[in-house]
Amino acid sequence: MGKLKLVIFEVIIEDEDAELFRPGDIIKGYVRIVCSEPKKGIRGIQVKFKGNARTQWSEEEKADDDVKYTSKEKYFEVKKLLAGRDESYEDADLCLNTGEHKFPFSFHIPQIPLPDPFEAEYGHVRYKVMSKIDRPFKFDHVTQKFFSIVGVGLDLNTISEQAGTPKKDEIEKRICCLCCESGPIRVSAETDKCGYVPGEDIWVTGYVDNQTRLAIVSCSAKLMQLVSYRARRKGVGKEHVKKEKRKIASVEGEGCDGVSTLTFEGKPIIVPACPASGLVGCSILDIEYYVEFEADVRGTPFDAIVKIPIAIGHVPLSSAFSPVTDNARVITKQPSSINLTIPPSYEVAVGGLQEIPSKSGYDYTFGKLMYAPRYPYYNFHLESDIVEHPGHEVPQGFYGPFGPSMFGPDPHHYP
Structure with a gap:
């Protein structure tokens, strides 16, 4: 068999127009994969739901030319196995045949105070669904979908x-x-x-x-x-x-x-x-x-x-x-x-869509990943x-x- 060629690998969230949720809501959707030819050697198809904040910048110092300042804050992180086996197994016996495959998922957003999503140069608050095609001894394929949460805000x-x-x-x-x-x-x-x-x-x-x-x-x-x-x-x-x-x-x-x-x-x-x-x-x-x-x-x-x-x-x-x-x-x-x-209504943040760079360098997102938070707008x-x-x-x-x-x-x- 030849090398796996992914025609489509994406996360689909139901109610695609909204992609906007509140704490306590249930996110439903599916991972969609389209292959141009069959391929073995896949251990599993996974999905991860993640909400976190991060700050990062660099400063020049006398002792070090470039010192990084970072902080992280995690709100939730849940992994689910959609097909195959998890990383504890060495076997890779899942085969994706030629054609389209859909792997449904659902996730209950924790009923906890969550901040508004936010994107800026030196930090962000992000909520996303990530999916991974787990291939042992090879690069995994990763794709992700961002969504907005109506945060605590201010009355x-x-x-x-x-x-x-x-x-x-x-x-x-x-x-x-x-x-x-x-x-x-x-x-x-x-x-x-x-x-x-x-x-x-x-x-x-x-x-x-x-x-x-x-x-x-x-x-x-x-x-x-x-x-x-x-x-x-x-x-x-x-x-x-x-x-x-x-x-x-x-x-x-x-x-x-x-x-x-x-x-x-x-x-x-x-x-x-x-x-x-x-x-x-x-x-x-x-x-x-x-x-x-x-x-x-x-x-x-x-x-x-x-x-x-x-x-x-x-x-x-x-x-x-x-x-x-x-x-x-x-x-x-x-x-x-x-x-x-x-x-x-819930409008795209001032400044519009921004490119979210690939962290791993091998995300299979079919081009640039663009995202902008959405906020209440009267x-x-x-x-x-x-x-x-x-x-x-x-x-x-x-x-x-x-x-x-x-x-x-x-x-x-x-x-």
Whole structure:
């Protein structure tokens, strides 16, 4: 007999469109193998269900050129034998004949708190089904299928007082121009509240008082994701923390000339599909969010930036969609009425599909393995029109120092 040629080797999950589960659900599907000719020498067909988190990066050190920092966290790992024998046997007497073969499986996801799936450069949380054609004394063939789990997340109603309250902050910056110190740039910014869900609008109002001779090229409001990765030197040493910030959404506005002012408002940031704050259930990865309002000063890298921590949840505030007023100032631009009984859709993560490289180098996945987590997403704009509330008050003077927040450290300490 000639060498086994696999025409198809794949994991099929029932309800292929969803591939989205919750703790306690049962995953059903089958391993599909198509051979162009019969082949002996197979010990068994196995399947493994795995949920884990991993962090990893490298740092240059004096004693070692390239030192790895790694940590792992396992949520579940279950193996099942679908056909043949397991690795404890030396015999390989299973034969796959020419044609198609299907090996059904089912798996009960543990009823335990599980974190959202997550993909980033220095770490991930992944849930997958792996199948292996076990061939003793030869390379095994491996294929895998990723799926998403609706994690613990965050119900904003559990922090309703903080999440529903507007937040504002300010900064004053002085810039040296042509060896002479100019007047200050005063920048203040405010969000309509501090808690949002994917699909919801973040309304940002900004004010710039530019007393320098330099023009402000533009202003922007950005939704930033700050990821903290925890890992140990060579997997066993002292724990280190690496931080990575990523822009996941933004809106742009005009600038202004020197010695002038401008107001930035009326442009919402739509929160994209993303994991909830905290990545609850994972101890080696943490996620925070903040809104960054930036005034880009012409000819200098020293821009004026205000940072306001916010929370991203999976469950919206029940009171989030009634106009909120603060004396005579309207600070909410959210839709005036939403049917909260409509469940969210589950959308592909911001950034779209990413290639998952083969760990072993001989995975039989028929090309690149592409995957993106999916998260709850509320299609607010399909249910009602955005209500524009005129009369926004331009912030006057300066706001006091930003105090401690449950959403993260002082925003001035963000990298």
